[in-house]
Amino acid sequence: MLVWFEDNVALLFLALLDGTVTAFVLALIALGLSLVFGVMRVVNVAHGEFFMLGAVLAWACFHFTGNMPLLGFLLALIVAPVLVGGLAMLSDRFILHRIQYNPESTIVATIGLLYIIQQLVLSFFGPEARPVEAPIYFRVQFPWFGYSGYKLIVAVLSGFLLLVTWFLMVRSKLGLYMRATQQDAEIAQTFGVPTRSVYSKVFAIGAGLAALAGVLVVPIRQADYLMGLEPLLLSFIVVIIGGLGSLRGTLVAAFIVGISDGFISVFYEPTLAKMLATVLVAAVLIVKPTGLFGEEPG
Amino acid sequence: MEGKEKKPEQSVKNKSQISRRSLFGTTAAVAGAGVLASNLTDPIVRSAYAAGSDAPIRIGFQVHRTGIGATYGKWYERTTNAAAKYINEHGGMGGRPVEIVPEDDGTDPKRGADVVEKFATQHKVDFVYGTLFSHVVMGSSPRAGELKIPYFVVSEGYHVASGALNRYVFQPCITDVRSQISAMSGWIFNNLGKKMTLIYPDYAFGYNHRDYASAAAEKHGAKISAKLAIPPTASSFTRYFAKIPKDTEVIYHVMVGPGVLTFVREMGEHFGSNRPEIFGFIDSLEGVALDSPGLDFLNGTYFWEAMPRYADGYPTHGEKVYRNAVGVDANGASKSDSKDVSTYSHMFGCWETLFAIKEAVEQSGYRDKRDYANLIETFEGFQGFNEGIAHPQGSKMFSGKSHQCYGQQFISKVENSKFDVVHRTSIEDGYYEPETDYTKLPL
Numbered sequence: 153m154l155v156w157f158e159d160n161v162a163l164l165f166l167a168l169l170d171g172t173v174t175a176f177v178l179a180l181i182a183l184g185l186s187l188v189f190g191v192m193r194v195v196n197v198a199h200g201e202f203f204m205l206g207a208v209l210a211w212a213c214f215h216f217t218g219n220m221p222l223l224g225f226l227l228a229l230i231v232a233p234v235l236v237g238g239l240a241m242l243s244d245r246f247i248l249h250r251i252q253y254n255p256e257s258t259i260v261a262t263i264g265l266l267y268i269i270q271q272l273v274l275s276f277f278g279p280e281a282r283p284v285e286a287p288i289y290f291r292v293q294f295p296w297f298g299y300s301g302y303k304l305i306v307a308v309l310s311g312f313l314l315l316v317t318w319f320l321m322v323r324s325k326l327g328l329y330m331r332a333t334q335q336d337a338e339i340a341q342t343f344g345v346p347t348r349s350v351y352s353k354v355f356a357i358g359a360g361l362a363a364l365a366g367v368l369v370v371p372i373r374q375a376d377y378l379m380g381l382e383p384l385l386l387s388f389i390v391v392i393i394g395g396l397g398s399l400r401g402t403l404v405a406a407f408i409v410g411i412s413d414g415f416i417s418v419f420y421e422p423t424l425a426k427m428l429a430t431v432l433v434a435a436v437l438i439v440k441p442t443g444l445f446g447e448e449p450g
Numbered sequence: 451m452e453g454k455e456k457k458p459e460q461s462v463k464n465k466s467q468i469s470r471r472s473l474f475g476t477t478a479a480v481a482g483a484g485v486l487a488s489n490l491t492d493p494i495v496r497s498a499y500a501a502g503s504d505a506p507i508r509i510g511f512q513v514h515r516t517g518i519g520a521t522y523g524k525w526y527e528r529t530t531n532a533a534a535k536y537i538n539e540h541g542g543m544g545g546r547p548v549e550i551v552p553e554d555d556g557t558d559p560k561r562g563a564d565v566v567e568k569f570a571t572q573h574k575v576d577f578v579y580g581t582l583f584s585h586v587v588m589g590s591s592p593r594a595g596e597l598k599i600p601y602f603v604v605s606e607g608y609h610v611a612s613g614a615l616n617r618y619v620f621q622p623c624i625t626d627v628r629s630q631i632s633a634m635s636g637w638i639f640n641n642l643g644k645k646m647t648l649i650y651p652d653y654a655f656g657y658n659h660r661d662y663a664s665a666a667a668e669k670h671g672a673k674i675s676a677k678l679a680i681p682p683t684a685s686s687f688t689r690y691f692a693k694i695p696k697d698t699e700v701i702y703h704v705m706v707g708p709g710v711l712t713f714v715r716e717m718g719e720h721f722g723s724n725r726p727e728i729f730g731f732i733d734s735l736e737g738v739a740l741d742s743p744g745l746d747f748l749n750g751t752y753f754w755e756a757m758p759r760y761a762d763g764y765p766t767h768g769e770k771v772y773r774n775a776v777g778v779d780a781n782g783a784s785k786s787d788s789k790d791v792s793t794y795s796h797m798f799g800c801w802e803t804l805f806a807i808k809e810a811v812e813q814s815g816y817r818d819k820r821d822y823a824n825l826i827e828t829f830e831g832f833q834g835f836n837e838g839i840a841h842p843q844g845s846k847m848f849s850g851k852s853h854q855c856y857g858q859q860f861i862s863k864v865e866n867s868k869f870d871v872v873h874r875t876s877i878e879d880g881y882y883e884p885e886t887d888y889t890k891l892p893l
Contacts, residue, residue: 166692174686279520281708285743291719297692298722300715373685376708378517382683417689423652423681 162296163418171414172407173303176310179406180365182387183317183399184358190397191334191354194248194258198265200384202240202359205269206232206366207284207375208277214284221371225287228367233360240359244352253351266380273377286371306368313364314403317357321399330354334397392433395446404444408432506549507542507811509534509804510569510578512590517557518682518707519583521737522793526580526604527552529797532776533804543808544816551575559589566590570597576819577807580604580800583706584655591615598893600822600829602807604799606630608658611854613886617893620829620853622806623846624799625756625880627658630731633859633880634754635666637873642727642752643699644672649690650704652679659704659731680705680713687713691720704731711738718747728752732759736793739783741867748864755860755869756795757843763860763871768842772801781868798843805840806832823893830889847877852884 157164185199209232214224243265251257290301321327329350332340341347365383373379390409394401409429416425436443511530514523534548542548551573555562562581569575577600581587584607591609594601595616602620603610608628610621625633639646648663650656660677667674675695680687687709694701705713714734728751735753738745758764759782761773776797777785784790806829814821814828830850837845846855856877862869 163692166689170686170688274516279516280524280737281521281711283711283738283742289743291722293722298719299688300719373712374708378708379685382685414689418692422684422689 160419162294165294166297166299167414167418168411169299169414170418171411173307173410174413175407175410176307176314177365177369178383178386178390178410179403180310180313180368181362181383182390182394182402182406183314184361185387186391186394186397186399186402187317187330187361188355188358189391190399191330192248192253192351193255194253194355195255195262196355196358197259197262197384198243198269199262199358199362199387200380200382201266201269202236202362202380203366203369203383204273204375204377204380205236205239206363207370207379208273208366208377209235209363210367210370211277211282211284211375219285221285221289222287224284225367225371229364232363232367236363237356237360241352241356244355248355249348249351270377270380277375277377279377281374281376283374284370300372302371306372309368310365313361317361318399320357326350326353386429389429389433392443393436395443398443398445401443401445504546506547507544507577507816508549508551508573508575509807510566510573510575511550511552511580512555512562512565512569512578512586513552513580514557514582514586515552515554517555519557519586521708522582522796523554523557525737525793525797526582526800529776529800530580530804533801536775537804537808544812548804548808555581555586555590557583557586559585562586562590563593566593566599566601567597570594570599575599576816577602579803579807582606582796584609584658585653587619588614588654591619594618598822599819600826602803604796604803606796607655608662609654611849611852611884611886613852613888615853617826617853617888617891622829622832622848622853622855623802623835623841623843624796624855625857625859626854627655628662628882629854629856629880630754630756630859631659631662631666632882633875634861635663636670636879637861637875638700638702638729638752639667639670639672642729644670645675645695645697645699646672646702647676647678647694647698647700648674648702649678649680651706652681655706656680656704659702663702682707685709685712687716688720691717694726698726700727700729701725702729703734705734706736710734710736711742714738714748715742715744718744721747723747730754732756732795736796737791739789739791740864740869745867749867751864752872753862753864753869754795755862755871756857757798758860758862758869758871759792759794760869763862763869764844764874766837766842768837768839771839772798772842776801802835802841802843802846806835808840809835826893827889845877847881849884851887851889853888854884856880 181203185196188194188196210228213228213231217224217227247261248258251261286302288302291298292301329345332345333347333350337347390405391402394405413425416428513527514520530550534550538547553565553568555565566578569578578594579602581590581603582605584605587603587605588609595618601618604624606624606627608626609615610619611626646667648660650659656679664674675698676693678690678693680690730753732753732755761780778792779785782792782794810825810829814825816825832848834848835841835846844858846857848855858877859875860871861873863872
C-alpha cells in the first residue's frame with residue numbers, strides 16, 4: 153500500500169488538484185441553474201448559452217481594450233454579467249412571464265432561447281474558436297509536473313463568487329425574498345414579497361453567474377459558439393445529484409463530481425468518469441429522486 | 451510544358467526501392483504526355499476556353515462552415531474560390547467555366563449525407579467535392595455511391611485507400627495518414643527517440659494514427675510506451691499528460707478541433723523545460739499562430755507539415771502563385787489579417803483536387819452525367835500529377851486501384867516561434883502497396 157502510494161503520489165496530487173479546480177468552476181456554473189430552479193421552478197435549458205455569452209463577451213472586451221489581457225479581463229468581469237443578466241431579465245419579462253412559468257412551456261421556450269442565442273453568436277462572432285489571453289499567466293512547478301497558475305486563480309475566484317452568492321442569500325433583503333419565494337411563492341406574495349421582480353432578478357443573477365464563469369474559463373480554453381453544451385450537461389448532473397434548488401446540495405455535488413472526475417480520469421479513463429457521473433444521476437433519480445439535499449417541492 | 455523535362459526533386463534516394471522509383475518514373479512520363487497541365491498560362495489552353503461557350507460545370511462543395519471543422523472550412527472555402535477563379539481565368543474546365551455550389555454540412559456525418567443528396571437531386575451538380583473530416587467522409591460516401599455521383603474528398607484518413615468506401619469516391623491530392631506515417635517514422639525514430647507515447651483523437655482518424663504509428667514502431671525496432679486517446683469533446687487535457695510514462699523519449703501528438711490551442715498550451719504547462727522530444731502533426735496547430743501566449747515551449751520541437759506554412763519552407767514558382775492566389779502572406783496568415791492563420795497543410799488539397807477534376811473532365815471529354823463512367827475510368831487511369839501551379843505542394847503519384855495519391859512530406863522544427871523545414875521525404879518514402887482495387891467494382 154505504502155509503495156503504491158509513493159509510486160502514485162504525483163498522480164494522486166494531480167487528481168486532487170485538477171478535481172478541485174473542476175469542482176469550483178462546476179459549482180459556479182451549476183449554482184445559477186440551481187438558483188433559478190429553486191426559486192422559479194424553471195428548468196433553464198439555455199443556461200449553457202449564458203456561459204458561452206460570458207466567454208464571447210470576454211473575448212470582445214479583450215479586443216476592445218486593444219488586446220490588453222488584464223484590462224480586458226477586469227472589464228469583462230463587469231460587462232459580461234451585466235449584459236447577460238440584462239438579457240436574462242428581458243427573456244424573463246417577455247418570454248417566461250408570458251407563459252406563466254408553466255414547467256413544460258418554459259423548457260420548450262428556453263430550448264428556443266438556446267438556439268436563438270447560439271445562432272446569433274454564430275452569425276456575428278463566427279464559427280471558429282477564438283483565444284483570449286489570460287490576465288495573469290504563470291506556471292507553477294510542483295516536484296513532479298507543472299500546472300497552470302491561472303487555473304488556480306480561477307478556482308480561488310470561483311470560491312469567492314460562491315461566497316458572495318451565499319452571503320447575498322442569507323444576509324440581504326433580496327436573499328430573504330428569494331428564500332421566501334422558494335418556500336412558497338403565493339404566501340410570500342401575500343406577505344408583500346414582489347415575486348415578479350424577484351423572478352426577474354433571480355433569472356438575471358443565475359445568468360450573470362454563468363457569464364462570470366464563462367469569463368473566468370475562457371483564457372483556459374477558447375471562446376466558440378458551441379461551448380455552452382458541455383457545461384449545461386455537467387450542471388444538470390450536478391444539480392440533479394445535489395437536489396434541484398438546494399444550494400448546499402449543488403456545492404456538495406459539484407465537489408463529488410469534480411473530484412471523482414479528477415481521480416477516475418487520472419487513474420482510469422476520462423470517458424469512464426463521465427459514464428460514472430451519468431450512472432450516479434440515474435442512481436440518485438431511482439433511490440432519492442429529489443437529490444441528496446433536495447426537498448419535496450412544496 | 452514544364453512537366454516534360456523536369457523530374458521532381460527528391461530529398462532521399464533509396465536504391466532498394468527501384469520498383470517504386472520506376473513506377474514513379476512512369477508517373478513523370480505520363481505527366482509529360484499531357485495528363486498534367488502545370489502551365490495554365492499556355493495560350494493554346496486559353497484559346498480553348500474562348501472557343502467553348504458551354505454551360506458551367508457545377509461542383510457541389512461540401513464545406514465545414516460550422517461545427518468543429520469551422521476553421522478548416524473557412525480556409526477550404528477561400529482556397530476553393532481562389533482555385534475556381536484561377537481556373538476560370540485560364541480557360542475553365544474543357545472550355546467551360548466552373549461554378550462552385552457550397553453547402554454547409556456542420557461537420558456532421560448525417561448532415562453530410564443529406565448535403566450529398568441535396569447536391570445530386572436539387573442542385574444537380576456535376577460532382578461533389580471538398581470534404582475534410584473523416585467521420586463526415588465516412589458518413590457521406592455511401593450516399594454518393596448510391597446516387598452514383600463522383601465524390602472527391604480532401605480528407606486525410608486512410609478510409610479511401612482502405613477499400614471501405616466505393617468506386618465513386620476519390621482522394622487524388624492529399625496523402626493519407628498511413629502514407630504520412632510510413633514516410634516519416636524512420637526519421638522520427640532515428641532522430642528523436644525509440645520510446646514513444648501516442649496522443650490522438652478518440653475516433654477513426656486518430657485510430658489510423660494509432661495503428662500505423664504502432665506498425666511503424668515495430669518495423670523500426672521502437673516501442674510505443676503508451677497510447678492516449680482523447681475524446682473529441684475534451685476541453686481540458688492536463689489529466690492526460692499525467693499518464694505519459696516517465697521513460698518516454700518522444701511524444702507523438704495529433705489533435706483537431708476547437709481545443710487544439712488549449713491542448714498544446716497545457717502540454718507546455720505540464721512539462722515546462724523538462725520535456726521529452728516532441729513530434730506533432732500540424733493538425734494540432736492548424737489555424738493557430740505559433741506566437742500565441744503559452745506556446746514558447748514548442749521551440750525545439752518538431753512538426754509534420756504537408757506544405758510549409760512559412761513561404762521560405764518550399765519556395766517554388768507554383769507555391770508562390772498558389773500562396774498569392776489564396777491570399778496568404780509569407781507567415782501563413784491571411785494577407786488582410788495577420789491573426790487569421792491558415793490551415794496551410796490541408797487546404798492545398800482543395801486547390802489541387804479542382805485541377806485534378808479539370809484534368810479528368812478534359813481527358814475524358816466529359817459533357818454531363820451520362821459521361822460519369824468514362825470520367826471515372828479516365829481518372830483511374832491517371833498515374834500522378836506533376837508539380838507546378840496546379841500542384842504546388844509537390845508531385846503526386848496516384849493509384850487508380852485505391853483512388854488515393856502519394857506525395858512528399860515535410861518535417862519542420864520550431865525555432866524562434868517559426869517553422870523551419872529540416873527534412874523533406876520522397877514520394878517513395880510514403881509508398882505502400884494498395885490494399886484494395888475499386889476498379890473491380892461495378893459502375
